[in-house]
Amino acid sequence: MNQNYSYNERIHTWGRIWMFCALLVIFTLPLTVSIMLGEWPEPANFLKGFAATAVIFWTVTTIEVFTFSPMLGNGGTYLGFVTGNITNLKVPAALNAMQTLDVKMGTDEGDVISTIAIAASSIITTLIIAGGALLLIPLTPVLESPFLKPAFDNIVPALFGALGVVYIAKSWKIAAAPIIFMAMLFLLLPLVIAPAAVPGLVGLFVPLGCIIAITSARILYKTGKI
């Protein structure tokens, strides 16, 4: 128990150090380009672009931290939020690994397996992006070919169909309410048409899905149905 406490404590210390370094690393690019060009953003231009971006993405990324960190565990959260591509890659990779070894989210085993999966995923993604960048000219016709377009357009259903069926089959009673609610919401409410055009915005609806799922699970639990 004491050893476990000390591992978790150390993960927080290491994670904070790495995140501070990441903060320095991400500013290297704009800072170097501005210095080398001798050009800095005009405040009005920056504020206009930043306001349009932050109003959506500060909200989405803040929500992502609070909803995904309990699933990813400590190590997975520190690593996943630095390496990026959380919803489309890191969370599914962590869940795939936990499902493969039959370990549960939120446990010590779940935490380390999620961290290992996210680390392995980050390495392969970094190498693929680097390889893709260096070979971009010959690769562009392949990546943009109309033949492959439907495959890349449908990566979200391909990913969540496989992940979803496992967990829905295991816990269909808990799954029913949020799935019915979200299906109705996305199909019927014109207000939510926007996320269809901007896939990143789907993150805004995740907490709503979580609240409905937790409420429904609580009711089922209290009434002895699960």
Place this chain on the structure above:
Amino acid sequence: MEILTRWWMYAIAALVMAFVISQSLFFLIKASNRAMELGISRKDITKVITSSMIFSIAPSIAILLGLVTLAKSLGIIIPWIRLSVLGAVTYELPAAVNVVSGVFGLSMGDPVIIPQVLVTVLWVMTFGIIPPLIIVPLFLKKIQSGVVGIRRKDSKWGEHFMTAMFLGMISAFLGYVLAPKIQPGIEGYYISITAILTLITSAAVMVICGILVNKYKHEWLKSYAIPFSMIGSMLMAILYTFMGVR
């Protein structure tokens, strides 16, 4: 713009790559050691690493598509750097569009040749993505102690709570698949039958893999069931489109 291909731009890309790979290796080693202390075998750890790498190939190639789109305006190196650290393909493109088109009224398809546009894009992209770097170090401990508290108080409910969190996320993405889509150049919205069929195909392949693992004892398949389901259903999406399904 000449600056986009200077040697020091490649040096920054190399620095970012080295940083991400070092951090990943650091956490991989620490977590693997801890996993062995918890009684997880080396064989299972290797299985997780292999399966996660294979699983990540298809989504990583999809990220490359974002790189192709961004490269038309920003050259190759900037999207490479941005998509390697903290970035997400769903974020970088809208952030760039907000500046290139929203602020300067230019087209995303044309190369950025004005220094003011370039530096504004870079600073907006960078500031737009920093919240996790602030929130995680400040609040993660509190969030996790809340989760631990729930499990400690009632372990059975704690388990249901975590399952519900995950199913809440799944439900949002399933809803997203059903959401009406926009097709460039065509007015109005349509529901993508291809997306729904891809979802069902992926789930069906996963069920078949499950039967092969559980009934016919093909244990090796367990690590690759999700990557197989993903790639199989993506290939079927090509077939559905070829058959005229929209």
